[in-house]
Amino acid sequence: MDYKLAAPCHFGLESVVKFELQRIGAADIAASDGKVTFSGDERIIARANIRLATAERVRIVILESYTKSFPDLIEAVDGIDWGDYIGRDDAFQVKGSSLDSDLTSIPKLQATIKKSAAMYLCNRHNMTACPETGPMHQIEFTLRKNNLSVYIDTSGEGLHKRGYRRNSNAAPIKETLASGIIDLARIKRAGAVTDPFCGSGTILIESIYKAMNIAPGLHRNFAAEKWNNFPQEIWKEEREAAKADINTDVDFHAYGFDYDPECVQLTLDNTKKAGVQKFVTAKNADIKNFKQPDGVIICNPPYGERLLELREAEKLYTVMGERFAADREHPAFIISPHEEFEKFFGKKAAKKRKLYNGMMKCNLYMYY
Numbered sequence: 002m003d004y005k006l007a008a009p010c011h012f013g014l015e016s017v018v019k020f021e022l023q024r025i026g027a028a029d030i031a032a033s034d035g036k037v038t039f040s041g042d043e044r045i046i047a048r049a050n051i052r053l054a055t056a057e058r059v060r061i062v063i064l065e066s067y068t069k070s071f072p073d074l075i076e077a078v079d080g081i082d083w084g085d086y087i088g089r090d091d092a093f094q095v096k097g098s099s100l101d102s103d104l105t106s107i108p109k110l111q112a113t114i115k116k117s118a119a120m121y122l123c124n125r126h127n128m129t130a131c132p133e134t135g136p137m138h139q140i141e142f143t144l145r146k147n148n149l150s151v152y153i154d155t156s157g158e159g160l161h162k163r164g165y166r167r168n169s170n171a172a173p174i175k176e177t178l179a180s181g182i183i184d185l186a187r188i189k190r191a192g193a194v195t196d197p198f199c200g201s202g203t204i205l206i207e208s209i210y211k212a213m214n215i216a217p218g219l220h221r222n223f224a225a226e227k228w229n230n231f232p233q234e235i236w237k238e239e240r241e242a243a244k245a246d247i248n249t250d251v252d253f254h255a256y257g258f259d260y261d262p263e264c265v266q267l268t269l270d271n272t273k274k275a276g277v278q279k280f281v282t283a284k285n286a287d288i289k290n291f292k293q294p295d296g297v298i299i300c301n302p303p304y305g306e307r308l309l310e311l312r313e314a315e316k317l318y319t320v321m322g323e324r325f326a327a328d329r330e331h332p333a334f335i336i337s338p339h340e341e342f343e344k345f346f347g348k349k350a351a352k353k354r355k356l357y358n359g360m361m362k363c364n365l366y367m368y369y
């Protein structure tokens with residue numbers, strides 16, 4: 002069966018996700034703010050979940066409708082062929098959000114959608130109640146300016162959960178955002194990447210994944226794997242294909258530095274967990290003593306939420322400007338929410354790109 006699908010992503014990474022989808026053979030790819038829609042069958046759903054490095058999840062789009070009132074909502078959701086997605090015994094729950102729309106009560110929206118699915122299944126299977134003893138189907142909705150979208154999530158845990166990152170107190174960058182920045186930095190198979198503020202090692206690990214073409218979802222499970230209407234062998238085949246595509250013949254190295262020895266240890270632990278430790282060197286070092294190895298710098302330095310910390314962060318940006326060559330031979334890609342980053346760094350970026358780290362508006366300052 003062919004589905005309309007949607008991959009939500011960080012605002013600013015839509016073109017990167019689009020490129021990833023082209024590479025995996027998805028069709029009808031179209032980017033809009035914070036998401037990329039595409040189409041494909043069960044195999045594409047499995048492939049997208051296993052391979053997409055920069056999207057947050059993979060959802061099946063089951064309804065798109067203009068909805069201003071509860072009668073509108075009921076009419077629209079009652080038109081869904083719920084049985085195409087949810088089996089007789091399957092469990093299902095609804096969550097979602099409403100912004101700038103007439104219908105604002107989330108519990109009422111949830112209850113209406115859940116009731117529609119339950120009534121459909123009861124009628125179809127001649128039951129008085131849904132047993133919900135089968136695999137979970139998470140129904141999600143977004144209502145934006147009265148435009149309703151209803152989805153079924155195929156991913157389960159967000160795709161940023163690769164399974165390699167242990168508890169971390171290092172203000173880690175999300176894996177999907179790190180991967181998107183790495184794509185924008187166009188790292189090569191032969192080369193090196195350095196993160197002078199490595200924290201938990203996310204940028205290093207994601208860079209090696211990219212250089213070796215390791216599918217980030219290879220070692221985790223997805224919600225749709227448990228579904229009875231999805232052929233199980235597809236997941237196995239797609240995992241085998243992703244494994245076969247790993248490139249072990251790479252001449253790539255990742256260097257991490259952090260002034261906190263606990264972060265250095267965390268980086269080493271995480272790179273081991275990710276199975277890429279032989280490509281990583283992590284050392285304890287303050288930025289003021291930083292000497293750039295060859296290759297590209299990618300980092301998210303501390304940004305300082307409170308005023309005092311902000312002043313500290315600004316001083317750090319100045320030190321970075323003194324220690325980074327930030328030129329064609331030594332490119333640097335730095336994500337920061339500080340609007341005046343370039344002033345403190347002491348050099349204008351060749352290019353700036355707006356990226357959102359969650360709700361926080363940032364810029365990727367690109368020096369190359």
Ligand SMILES: C[S@@+](CC[C@H](N)C(=O)[O-])C[C@H]1O[C@@H](n2cnc3c(N)ncnc32)[C@H](O)[C@@H]1O
Binds near residue numbers: 288303
């Ligand atoms: C925002 S976190 C980076 C998180 C990292 N990208 C990750 O995914 O875990 C900033 C890191 O910079 C480190 N740091 C702060 N000041 C530093 C300095 N002067 N020299 C080196 N590292 C520093 C902190 O210990 C922290 O781990």
